[in-house]
Amino acid sequence: MKPSTHRPTQAIINLAAIQANIENFKKYTGNNTDIWAVVKANGYGHGANDVAQCANDLVSGFCISNLDEAIELRSHGIVKPILVLSGIVPEDIHIAVNLRITVTVPSLNWLKLVVQHLENVETEHLKFHIKVDSGMGRIGVTTFREANEIIALADQYGMVFDGIFTHFATADEVAQEKFESQWTKFESIVSDLSRRPQYVHSSNSAAGIWHKETIQDIERLGDAMYGLNPSGQTLDMTYEITPALELKSELTHIKTVEKGETIGYGATFVADRPTIVGTVPIGYADGWTRDMTGFYVLVNGEKCPIIGRISMDQMTIALNEKLPIGTKVTLIGHDGDKKITVDDIAAHRGTINYEVVCLLSDRIKRIYI
Numbered sequence: 202m203k204p205s206t207h208r209p210t211q212a213i214i215n216l217a218a219i220q221a222n223i224e225n226f227k228k229y230t231g232n233n234t235d236i237w238a239v240v241k242a243n244g245y246g247h248g249a250n251d252v253a254q255c256a257n258d259l260v261s262g263f264c265i266s267n268l269d270e271a272i273e274l275r276s277h278g279i280v281k282p283i284l285v286l287s288g289i290v291p292e293d294i295h296i297a298v299n300l301r302i303t304v305t306v307p308s309l310n311w312l313k314l315v316v317q318h319l320e321n322v323e324t325e326h327l328k329f330h331i332k333v334d335s336g337m338g339r340i341g342v343t344t345f346r347e348a349n350e351i352i353a354l355a356d357q358y359g360m361v362f363d364g365i366f367t368h369f370a371t372a373d374e375v376a377q378e379k380f381e382s383q384w385t386k387f388e389s390i391v392s393d394l395s396r397r398p399q400y401v402h403s404s405n406s407a408a409g410i411w412h413k414e415t416i417q418d419i420e421r422l423g424d425a426m427y428g429l430n431p432s433g434q435t436l437d438m439t440y441e442i443t444p445a446l447e448l449k450s451e452l453t454h455i456k457t458v459e460k461g462e463t464i465g466y467g468a469t470f471v472a473d474r475p476t477i478v479g480t481v482p483i484g485y486a487d488g489w490t491r492d493m494t495g496f497y498v499l500v501n502g503e504k505c506p507i508i509g510r511i512s513m514d515q516m517t518i519a520l521n522e523k524l525p526i527g528t529k530v531t532l533i534g535h536d537g538d539k540k541i542t543v544d545d546i547a548a549h550r551g552t553i554n555y556e557v558v559c560l561l562s563d564r565i566k567r568i569y570i
């Protein structure tokens with residue numbers, strides 16, 4: 202979908218905040234931490250390429266979730282290592298190798314399928330990281346034997362065993378038991394490898410922030426780079442972060458409805474008194490989901506409740522006064538001395554900040570400052 206540029210709704214992305222968030226993470230963990238910026242899902246809604254370009258000089262590599270996202274970065278001139286965090290389709294191995302994209306090996310069976318598709322593939326450029334499932338339960342090997350069989354098979358074909366990694370399920374929680382068991386399991390598999398690769402890594406934002414002793418060779422920094430606390434409001438940040446994204450729009454229509462009149466689909470909002478209603482051009486097709494009814498936005502530094510159902514492309518708010526068309530509306534970010542954070546929205550929806558920013562659709566124009 203092309204962004205709607207002739208509409209006042211826009212996400213404003215502060216690239217300097219992203220850079221400062223990376224630098225502050227480095228200061229917190231020791232300046233020699235090797236960071237691979239996680240820019241999957243269009244950079245958590247912030248724009249993968251723009252984030253990658255602004256982070257490029259501060260990080261050693263990038264992580265994305267599928268081959269297409271990696272191709273996008275390469276096509277925009279990113280030359281640093283790129284790791285695809287999940288298993289790609291075995292038939293596509295030549296694409297990864299041609300673009301020097303590092304792949305994840307989620308199982309021995311996957312690598313056996315890849316071996317059937319190596320015609321014209323320069324295997325000396327087939328770089329891979331083995332994924333260890335230490336308790337997340339999605340992909341990865343669960344024994345050192347399987348890891349060593351992968352290494353042996355890869356060696357037969359001259360592939361490059363570049364790394365091994367795991368992913369924690371609960372690094373953002375207070376309880377430590379699951380985290381400790383995953384860490385112990387990963388450490389034990391790594392220590393039984395037939396050889397250690399260049400990169401051993403396990404740390405996402407949460408592990409880097411609250412368990413920095415587990416960072417090893419690479420930090421895979423996602424949520425915190427965007428200025429979001431990966432635990433939401435559960436654990437306190439250990440260093441300073443600045444949210445990088447604001448979401449703004451404007452009033453496109455203002456009217457007064459009389460007592461008893463209804464607003465929106467289903468006529469669910471019924472005015473109990475004369476009410477000034479403003480219309481804002483954002484809806485569920487923008488990732489501004491229907492459960493945002495009952496939340497609020499900021500207009501002239503005041504909270505204004507969202508009333509009626511959220512439509513596909515528009516929503517309605519109750520205003521304190523008649524305001525002109527074009528008046529600024531803040532959906533995420535600062536207005537005067539008030540602000541709305543991504544976590545406020547996540548709490549209202551019963552979800553996590555990750556989901557709120559990832560859902561902001563391509564239709565929303567991104568502006569970079």
Ligand SMILES: *Cc1c(COP(=O)(O)O)cnc(C)c1O
Pocket residue numbers: 239241286367368404405406407421422423424425431
């Ligand atoms: C998404 C992802 C990350 C980044 O996680 P954050 O919590 O955003 O830092 C790291 N590693 C893997 C395997 C991931 O899938």
